[in-house]
Amino acid sequence: MPYSKQHKSQSRERILASAIALFSRHGYDNVTLDAVMAHAGMTRGAFYNHFDSKQKLYAEGMKSAVSKNPISHDAPEGIDASEHLQRFLNGYLSQAHLHESDTPCPMAFMVTDVANHEPEVRETYTHIFKGFSERLATLMEGDDADRPQRGQALAALLIGGVAVCRAFNEPKLVEEVLAACQAMAVTVIKAE
Amino acid sequence: MPYSKQHKSQSRERILASAIALFSRHGYDNVTLDAVMAHAGMTRGAFYNHFDSKQKLYAEGMKSAVSKNPISHDAPEGIDASEHLQRFLNGYLSQAHLHESDTPCPMAFMVTDVANHEPEVRETYTHIFKGFSERLATLMEGDDADRPQRGQALAALLIGGVAVCRAFNEPKLVEEVLAACQAMAVTVIKAE
DNA sequence: GTCTATAGAAAGATAGAC
DNA sequence: GTCTATCTTTCTATAGAC
Numbered sequence: 001m002p003y004s005k006q007h008k009s010q011s012r013e014r015i016l017a018s019a020i021a022l023f024s025r026h027g028y029d030n031v032t033l034d035a036v037m038a039h040a041g042m043t044r045g046a047f048y049n050h051f052d053s054k055q056k057l058y059a060e061g062m063k064s065a066v067s068k069n070p071i072s073h074d075a076p077e078g079i080d081a082s083e084h085l086q087r088f089l090n091g092y093l094s095q096a097h098l099h100e101s102d103t104p105c106p107m108a109f110m111v112t113d114v115a116n117h118e119p120e121v122r123e124t125y126t127h128i129f130k131g132f133s134e135r136l137a138t139l140m141e142g143d144d145a146d147r148p149q150r151g152q153a154l155a156a157l158l159i160g161g162v163a164v165c166r167a168f169n170e171p172k173l174v175e176e177v178l179a180a181c182q183a184m185a186v187t188v189i190k191a192e
Numbered sequence: 193m194p195y196s197k198q199h200k201s202q203s204r205e206r207i208l209a210s211a212i213a214l215f216s217r218h219g220y221d222n223v224t225l226d227a228v229m230a231h232a233g234m235t236r237g238a239f240y241n242h243f244d245s246k247q248k249l250y251a252e253g254m255k256s257a258v259s260k261n262p263i264s265h266d267a268p269e270g271i272d273a274s275e276h277l278q279r280f281l282n283g284y285l286s287q288a289h290l291h292e293s294d295t296p297c298p299m300a301f302m303v304t305d306v307a308n309h310e311p312e313v314r315e316t317y318t319h320i321f322k323g324f325s326e327r328l329a330t331l332m333e334g335d336d337a338d339r340p341q342r343g344q345a346l347a348a349l350l351i352g353g354v355a356v357c358r359a360f361n362e363p364k365l366v367e368e369v370l371a372a373c374q375a376m377a378v379t380v381i382k383a384e
Numbered sequence: 385g386t387c388t389a390t391a392g393a394a395a396g397a398t399a400g401a402c
Numbered sequence: 403g404t405c406t407a408t409c410t411t412t413c414t415a416t417a418g419a420c
Contacts, residue, residue, distance in 0.1 A: 111358075129360070153376035157352055167314055
């Protein structure tokens with residue numbers, strides 16, 4: 001057998017990484033399987049050995065993207081929750097996230113796209129959002145009873161901020177809105 | 193001349209209304225010109241007497257949608273700014289807006305879609321967002337110096353809240369997030 | 385498992401009749 | 403101005419060689 005199992009799973013991972021990067025930046029319909037496979041270093045014909053359809057790849061890509069989100073992991077040694085959260089906010093609401101990241105946040109980059117897809121994809125999105133908002137709630141300060149709600153609102157603010165900035169045509173406005181969201185986020189995560 | 197100028201401009205308006213409704217709900221690529229024209233009561237062939245291309249229709253549709261946004265207009269007689277804003281928030285962050293409106297907010301429904309389009313569309317989006325956030329800033333309370341920034345963050349929160357809710361698969365979560373955004377919006381519009 | 389080649393469908397845009 | 407019919411391109415998905 002000329003190809004190992006490891007080889008196949010590596011190919012699959014490359015396809016997934018390629019899919020996340022391209023779907024996020026250009027949208028589902030603007031990305032062809034040709035492009036995904038070329039970006040992964042293969043040709044179109046090999047695709048169907050790994051996934052059943054383009055739609056399935058989209059759903060799988062979303063799932064795969066979650067685990068790569070830095071907020072999904074615990075704070076590094078010696079960093080407290082508050083500092084961990086603040087660092088995350090700085091990275092999330094940044095030009096680098098908007099323009100350079102290879103693994104941008106799928107919740108912000110693909111919101112509208114997901115809303116137009118079938119239930120399986122939307123279920124995945126729902127699951128990811130819950131994890132995200134709960135994680136934010138855990139890391140913030142203040143009364144326990146309010147935190148889940150504040151976590152959800154903060155999540156909407158962050159996702160909204162990144163999403164609208166991506167649609168803008170003016171760098172100056174992008175800077176302003178990122179800063180405005182930062183400022184509001186800070187007041188949200190402080191105890192009331 | 194069997195067709196009046198008025199007839200032509202009425203057709204154009206019907207096409208625009210159809211375009212806004214369909215593009216918002218289903219996304220640019222999931223809507224065919226066939227569908228737009230059928231929804232407007234015509235067939236595909238008539239389209240090119242009104243617009244140069246599908247892309248142009250998209251840009252024109254965005255522009256047309258702005259003027260129909262209730263927040264663009266002044267408060268009715270006897271309603272003060274604070275009450276006008278609160279009513280707008282209630283409508284914006286509602287199930288009706290998410291599921292039933294024929295003229296949903298294009299900023300929330302088409303964010304990701306717009307980000308994937310050419311500069312002309314993004315310029316229009318940028319323009320609309322500025323008007324929206326400035327209008328919110330005008331209607332809210334508190335220190336003048338802070339208001340532009342707070343208006344931008346509030347805009348991001350509202351757009352983000354509606355956008356994510358549209359992607360969810362669980363009605364219960366939709367209700368929670370709408371309420372959470374409402375609560376946060378209220379604290380933002382109050383004087384600090 | 386990956387390749388090249390191709391089938392088949394969908395949809396944007398155009399032509400010409402009325 | 404609007405219609406039907408058609409050209410043309412694009413892209414998903416499949417077939418078969420290596």
